Amino acid sequence: MDLQSVKRRFGIVGNSPGLNRAIQTAMQVANTDLTVLIEGESGVGKEVIHKIIHELSKRKHGPSIAINTGAIPEGTINSELFGHDKGAFTGASADRKGYFETVDGGTIFLDEIGEMPLDTQAYLLRVLESGEYIKVGSSKVMKTDVRIVAATNVDLLSRINKGKFRDDLYYRLNTVPIRIPALYERREDIHILFRKFATDFAGKYRTDPIRLTEDGIKLIENYRWPGNIRELRNLVEQLSVLSEDQLITRDDLLKLAPKLANRNLPTIREDRNDSSGSSFEEREILYKVLFDMKKDMTDLKSLVFNLIKSNDLSYPKTTNLTAATTIVNPMEERFPTQGHPAPPTFQAQNDTKPVFIDNYDENYKETEIVEENLSLEDKTVELIEKALKKHKGRRKDAAEELGISERTLYRKIKEHNIAE
Numbered sequence: 001m002d003l004q005s006v007k008r009r010f011g012i013v014g015n016s017p018g019l020n021r022a023i024q025t026a027m028q029v030a031n032t033d034l035t036v037l038i039e040g041e042s043g044v045g046k047e048v049i050h051k052i053i054h055e056l057s058k059r060k061h062g063p064s065i066a067i068n069t070g071a072i073p074e075g076t077i078n079s080e081l082f083g084h085d086k087g088a089f090t091g092a093s094a095d096r097k098g099y100f101e102t103v104d105g106g107t108i109f110l111d112e113i114g115e116m117p118l119d120t121q122a123y124l125l126r127v128l129e130s131g132e133y134i135k136v137g138s139s140k141v142m143k144t145d146v147r148i149v150a151a152t153n154v155d156l157l158s159r160i161n162k163g164k165f166r167d168d169l170y171y172r173l174n175t176v177p178i179r180i181p182a183l184y185e186r187r188e189d190i191h192i193l194f195r196k197f198a199t200d201f202a203g204k205y206r207t208d209p210i211r212l213t214e215d216g217i218k219l220i221e222n223y224r225w226p227g228n229i230r231e232l233r234n235l236v237e238q239l240s241v242l243s244e245d246q247l248i249t250r251d252d253l254l255k256l257a258p259k260l261a262n263r264n265l266p267t268i269r270e271d272r273n274d275s276s277g278s279s280f281e282e283r284e285i286l287y288k289v290l291f292d293m294k295k296d297m298t299d300l301k302s303l304v305f306n307l308i309k310s311n312d313l314s315y316p317k318t319t320n321l322t323a324a325t326t327i328v329n330p331m332e333e334r335f336p337t338q339g340h341p342a343p344p345t346f347q348a349q350n351d352t353k354p355v356f357i358d359n360y361d362e363n364y365k366e367t368e369i370v371e372e373n374l375s376l377e378d379k380t381v382e383l384i385e386k387a388l389k390k391h392k393g394r395r396k397d398a399a400e401e402l403g404i405s406e407r408t409l410y411r412k413i414k415e416h417n418i419a420e
Contacts, residue, residue, distance in 0.1 A: 001027070001056070003020060003023060003024060003027070006023060006027060006052060006056075007023070009055075010048055010051060010052055010055075011048075012045075012048060013189065013192055013193050013196045014186060014188075014189035014192060014193065015188065015189065015192075016181060016185070016186030016188055016189050018179070018180075018181035018185060018186060019180070019181060019186055019189070022049060022178050022179065022180050022181075023049075023052065025176065025178050026049045026052045026053050026056075026178060027052065027056060029053065029176050030052065030053045030054075030055075030056035030057045031056065031057055031058060032057075033147055034175045034176050035128060035147070035148050035149070035150070035172065035173055035175045035176070036049075036053060036148075036149045036150070036175070036176045036177075036178060037113075037150050037151070037152070037173045037174045037175075037176070037177050037178070038050070038149065038150070038151040038152075038178045038179075038180065039151070039152055039153075039177060039178070039179045039180070040151075040153065040179060040180035040181070040182065041153055041182045041226075041228055042153045042227070042228065042230075043183075043227050043228035043229055043230035043231060044180045044181070044182055044183065044228045044229060045180060045228075045229055046111065046151040046153075046180055047066055047109065047111065047151075049149075049151075049178055049180065050064075050066065050107070050109040050149045050151070051064075053107070053149055054106075054107040054109075054147075054149075057107070057147070059105065059106055059107055059147060062103075062105040062106035062107070063102065063103045063105070063106035063107075064103070064106050064107045064108075064109070065099060065102075065103050065106070065107075065108055065109065066109040066111060067080075067081075067099060067108065067109065067110055067111065068111045068112055069110050069111065069112050069113060069115055069116045069120075070111070070112035070114075070115035070116075071112075074117045077116070077117060077120050078119070078120055078123060078136050079092075079096065079098065079136050080098060080099065081098050081099050081100060081120065081123070081124075082098040082100055082101075082123060082133045082134070082135055082136065083095070083096050083097045083098030083100075083101055083135040083136070084096050084098075084135050084136035084137050084138075085135055085136070085137040085138045087137065088135075088136045088137020088138070089136070089137065092136075092137065098133075098135065100127060100133055100144045100146055101142065101144065103146055104144050104145055104146060105145055105146075106146065106147070107146070107147045107148075107149060108146050108147070108148055108149070109149045109150075109151065110124075110148060110149070110150045110151070111150075111151045112151070112152065112153065113150040113151065113152050113156075113173065114152045114153075114154040114156055114159050114164075114165060116165075118164070118165075118166065121165065121166045121169050122166070124148075124169065125166065125168060125169045125172060127144065127146070127148075128148065128169075128172045128173070129172065131143050131144055131145060131146075132144075148173070150173050156170050157170070161411070162411075182225070182228055183225040183228040183229055183231075183232065184223075184224045184225055187221045190220055190221050190225075190232065191212070191217050191220070191221065193229065193232055193233075194212065194220060194232065194236055195209070195211075197232070197233050197236035197237070198210045198211070198236055198239075198240065201236060201237050201240035201241075202240065205240060205241060207240065208246050209240075209246070210236070210239050210240055210243060210246050210247075210248050211246060211247050211248065212247075212248050212253075213247060213248065213249045213250065215249065215250035216248050216249055216250045216252070216253055218250075219250050219253055219254075219260050219261075220232075220253070220260065223259075223260045223262065224262070235256075235257055238256060238257075239252075239253075239256065242256065243256075285379075285380050285383060285402065285403075285404065286379075289379045289380075289383065377416070380412065380416070381416050381418060383402060384398070384402065384409065384412055384413065384416070384418055385418060387399075387401045387402050388418070395409055395410060395413075
């Protein structure tokens with residue numbers, strides 16, 4: 001079966017390279033038992049890839065089930081997946097078969113795998129490695145022959161770094177990764193999908209299909225579509241029902257959905273489930289470094305002006321300091337015979353009163369000018385060490401001083417191996 005035949009069979013619309021690549025990969029691995037991990041934003045159609053894999057595999061005559069693991073309460077998910085024995089917990093009045101028992105010989109699609117509790121992840125890892133599992137409240141080891149197709153709309157590597165996902169399970173699931181592009185990454189498909197949905201809803205509501213003007217097409221193609229295909233489909237249905245005209249203009253679209261006018265400006269996207277906002281916190285540390293550098297510069301200027309004022313010196317109002325002042329370099333004035341260099345002086349504009357540095361060291365030697373280290377990583381470590389030292393190792397107070405969460409501070413300490 002070729003690519004176009006698969007698209008027609010499963011109702012897939014679009015010709016973007018990313019979408020075609022995802023479908024072709026699904027077709028290639030379908031007739032194997034390899035575990036597949038589907039990655040993509042919410043609403044891009046990850047479940048369709050699961051259907052392709054199951055329907056084109058040798059398990060196509062077996063059962064198939066899609067489970068949203070993020071929607072099952074943590075206290076019951078083990079029972080739902082693996083079953084339980086009578087009396088295993090309060091309310092368990094009878095034995096119950098789990099999905100891994102009822103779908104034996106088929107395919108299980110585990111959506112939102114990143115939300116699965118850690119203890120359930122341990123059970124799932126055992127199933128993937130040996131095909132064995134144990135019911136809740138039982139000691140009997142059971143076997144299952146189930147192919148697992150998992151999907152996620154979050155970055156699992158970031159979940160691993162936060163201790164919310166097992167790295168061994170990730171690498172076991174990620175045998176064959178398939179990424180489905182977001183709708184804004186396949187702009188050439190947006191108008192095609194619009195027309196497809198318009199035709200579908202015209203048949204459903206027995207009306208003529210709506211159409212877009214050129215400015216309307218440009219508007220929907222430049223919108224980011226955070227809800228992806230699901231959001232586009234909902235908009236087309238609203239227009240099909242509420243619009244009085246079949247030809248939809250840009251103004252008609254904005255009346256119903258003003259958000260379509262939002263610009264696609266580049267932004268730093270953060271994990272929505274990351275309460276610590278690690279990217280934001282790193283920028284806060286950078287800002288703090290810059291503010292500290294500005295404060296140091298201000299203090300240095302204040303010191304110089306106080307020195308001039310205390311020695312009753314005048315200083316030029318012009319910006320051309322070279323013409324108005326003469327700076328005597330101690331390295332250029334040396335005694336021809338034994339002795340030491342003359343003390344460095346600042347010669348005032350009126351050439352009447354030189355300033356001598358009080359704590360001048362007679363053993364003064366040539367100095368090497370070393371440029372300040374401007375590495376953000378080094379500055380981050382330096383700030384964290386100073387904060388911990390100031391607050392005597394109390395992470396909570398140090399985090400508050402740095403303007404970051406205690407959780408982020410702990411991660412930074414571990415990442416940079418900072419001694420507390």
